[in-house]
Amino acid sequence: MNTPRYTPLITSLPATTPFVGPEVQERARGRAFAARLGANENVFGPSPKAIKAMQDAVPETWMYGDSASHDLREALAAHHGVTMDNIVIGAGIDGLLGSLVRMTVAQGDRVVTSAGAYPTFNYHVNGFGGELVQVPFRNDHEDPHALIAKATEVEAKLVYLANPDNPMGTWHSAEMVSDMIDRLPDGCLLVLDEAYVEFAPEGTAPPINGDDPRVIRMRTFSKAYGMAGARVGAAIGHKGLIDSFAKVRDHFGMSRISQAGALAALLDQDYLQQTLAKVATARDRISDIARTNGLMPLPSATNFVTIDCGRDGDFARAVVAEMIERDIFIRMPFTAPEDRCIRISAGTPADLDLLETTLPAALDAARNKSV
Amino acid sequence: MNTPRYTPLITSLPATTPFVGPEVQERARGRAFAARLGANENVFGPSPKAIKAMQDAVPETWMYGDSASHDLREALAAHHGVTMDNIVIGAGIDGLLGSLVRMTVAQGDRVVTSAGAYPTFNYHVNGFGGELVQVPFRNDHEDPHALIAKATEVEAKLVYLANPDNPMGTWHSAEMVSDMIDRLPDGCLLVLDEAYVEFAPEGTAPPINGDDPRVIRMRTFSKAYGMAGARVGAAIGHKGLIDSFAKVRDHFGMSRISQAGALAALLDQDYLQQTLAKVATARDRISDIARTNGLMPLPSATNFVTIDCGRDGDFARAVVAEMIERDIFIRMPFTAPEDRCIRISAGTPADLDLLETTLPAALDAARNKSV
Structure with missing residues (x-):
């Protein structure tokens, strides 16, 4: 008998990584990136008040963190108009999705998402033996009607919607999402990933109702608040569901x-507004650069712009490769036909200067390679 | 049908918390602790170089962390004389134990530990539906012979040993642990939790052999390196086992x-030595205070001293309650007969001045309540 003995499920899993991180790519290339525009990080960074709070907390890091995240939950509850009992804090949305899937998905249970939607959610579903059922995007949007129809058909335990969406940057109105919630089949929880919602127009997020057991909202400090490396996310939902995280979460x-x-960061909403303005300016400039190069930017409610390169996935993959070769880290959608696009995160003016000078050459090289 | 639908396993679990954190207690009391000596935190804190490195990293926290933890793994590999492939980084030993249990323990699989050993390990085993089989401590030590005998008898997938032990602070020699490894039954992995090993005498940790698939070593920056609130642990083992963490871990x-x-912190071994000296001094003083009060300190290879109060668990619980009432946060073992003891973490000289003045009154009060 070999040691260790893995579970049959673990033995069956591939050793996949949802994404290859930029540092991993830099080491493989032997060269640092000049602009880091591939992971939808927020180059404008955290509020100076958040920076000061973190630096002040460093000497106190000999103490375990508050296992209840009391102060943060209290502030989030006030911010969202719910009670603390409606909120659980975790290591980013990634960590919270892992706990949620573990709580609900046993082997063979079905989960519905969009083909090409967030791969880390799929990673968790696969990791707990769930059966992923995917519906296509529709006109570069996630398709609420198809998601609901499929969830009903397969009696899904979870259905995942990112609003706004990643990797396309598109979004649905609050009315559309509320309608989707109303049409959820019995016993199916909507996992509403709102990682990018602060960047979206007013009227994108439905009101949060802490009494509604049909939906769990995922929020993060990684995007608009500029703290991806700090690993803080919040799940907001019905008290019974939130309480259940205590059965599985890493309490300390x-x-x-x-x-x-x-x-x-949460308490500095003025800084958040400044960030949103900078991101909007960067989105406009990325879109302008795309159009100048004969490409078609999609409307975006996020901190990135997804750009239709007008040809197939092979061509877009070549563009991404040529950009990376030229030290600009970007990414792109995984599945067709969305993979005709590349995805570029909002950058600083200096980042976008580099984008502007680099994109034409990368496009030329990609065109020459894929005639 | 109710929403959400939990898995049967999750439905069966109690919403337990392995420990109640000191902040939670402070809010319940409505009063802060004057000395925080209950969670085996390291009051001497991180190296000034680690503090500077963290403060310098704060403005860069808009970037996700390196998903491979390359630099830290490289340094740990050099430190321990293994390769990077033998090391995976996780959110403290707690997080790593959760991943390991998930990888190996399916519902009904048996796992052996000591009654009264680390409850967070038990939390993970229960959380994945494993069957915990416990053997008693023997003379206030974990009992390698009994652990191996029980693991063999029940065909355990995992057997857990903390060396040095928590909550007793006792330890076994490297020879004893090596002998235990040699006598592991086929298919049983030794989870060797060495959270406190830096505090232990030379000759407590067996040499680390990256080619040995029978044991996984758990190390942490929470204790000797004074960074409990930063959540960094390392699991060291055979490449095949370490690789498998990629199937379940939260990559970013x-x-x-x-x-x-x-x-x-790892690179500042001089500071570590200074910490170890301060902890040794604190241990001696805690032991002296205990003896002055007619109690019996146990020898300790950790950053805490476990003190035999000479009566039963109810008395020791009363002592802990009276200490907490007097604003000194301490804890104690959970199970008899070890629960005749209280457990006090190494503190600053000011902390131990408070301990010295407070313990006599707490003991008097406990004696008066439990005559």
């Missing part, structure tokens, strides 16, 4: 420094 | 700030 797993930073 | 889950801090 939240960094003390990160908790302090997230609280200060 | 490590805080960028924490990774930077752990690397700097």
Whole structure:
């Protein structure tokens, strides 16, 4: 008998990584990126008040973080008009999705998402032996009607919707999402990933109702609040569901420094507004650069712009490769026909200067290679 | 049908918390602790170099952390004389134990540990539906012979040993642990939790052999390196086992700030030695205070001293309650007969001044309540 003995499920899983990180790519290339525009990080960074709060917390990191994340949950509850009992904090949306899937998905249970939607959610579903059932995007949007129809058909335990969507940057109105919630089949929970919602127009997020057991909202400090490396996310939902996270979560797993930073970031809404303005300006400039190069930017409610390169996935993959070769880290959708696009995160003016000078040559090289 | 539908396993679990954190207690009391000596945190804190590295990393926390934790793994590999392929980084030993249990324990699989050993390990085993089989401590030590005998008898997939032990602070020699490894039944992995091993005498940790698939070593930056709130642990083992963590771990889950801090802390071994000296001094003083009060301190290879109060568990619980009432946060073992003891973490000289003045009154009060 070999040691260790893995579970049959674990033995069956591939050792996949949802994404290859930019540092991993840099080491493989032997060269640093000049602009980091591939992971939808927020180059404008955290609020100076959050930076100060984190730096002040560093000498106190000999203490475990508050296992209840009390102060952060209290502030989030006030911010969202719910109670603390409606909120659980975790290591980013990634960590919270893992806990949620573990709580609900046993082997063979079905889960519905969009083909090409967030791969880390799929990673968790596969990791707990769930059966992923995918519906296509429709006109570069996730398709609420198809998601509901499929969830009903396969009696899904979870249905996943990112609004706004990643990787396309498109979005649905709050009315559309509310309608989707109303049409959920019995016993199916909507996982509403709102990682990018702060960037979206007013009227994108439905009102949060802490009494509604049909939906769980995922929010993060990684995007608009500029703290991806701090690993702080929040799940907001019905008390019974939120309570259940206590059965599986890593109770002392939240960094003390990160908790302090997230609280200060949330309380600095002025800085958030400044960030949103900078991101909007960057989105406009990315779109302009795309059009100047004969490409078609999609409308975006996020901190990235997805750009239709007008040909097939092979061509877009070549563009991404040529950009990376030229030290600009970007990514692109995984599935056709969305993979005709490339995806570029909002950058600083200096980042976008580089984008502007690099994109024409990358496009030329890609065109020459894929005639 | 109710929403959400939990898995049968999750429905069966109690919403337990392995420990109640000190902040939770403080809010319940409505009063802060004057000394925080209950969670085996390291009051002497991280190296100044680690503090600087973390503070310098704060403005960069807009970037996700390196998903491979490359630099930290490289440094740990050099430190321990293994390769990077033998090391995976996780959110403390707690997080790594959760992943390991998930990889190996399916419902009904048996796992052996000591009654009264680390409850967070038990939490994970229960959380994945494993069957915990416990053997008693023997003379306030974990009992390698009994653990091996029980693991053999029940065909356990995992057997857990903390060396040095928590909550008793006792330890076994490297020879004893090596002998235990040699006597492991086929197919049983030794989970060797060495959270406290830096505090232990030379000759407590067996040599690390990256080619040995029978044992996985758990190390942490929470204890000797003074970074409990940063959540950095390392699992060291055979490449095949370490690779398998990629199937379940949260690939972008490590805080960028924490990774930077752990690397700097590891590289400042001089500071570690200073900490170890301060902890040794604190242990001696705690032991002296215990003896002055007619109690019996146990020898300790950790950063805490477990003290035999000479009566039963009810008395020790009363002592803990009276200490907490007097604003000194301490804890104690959970199971008899070890629960005749209280457990006090190494504190600053000021902390131990408070301990010295408070313990006599707490003991008097406990004696008066339990005559």
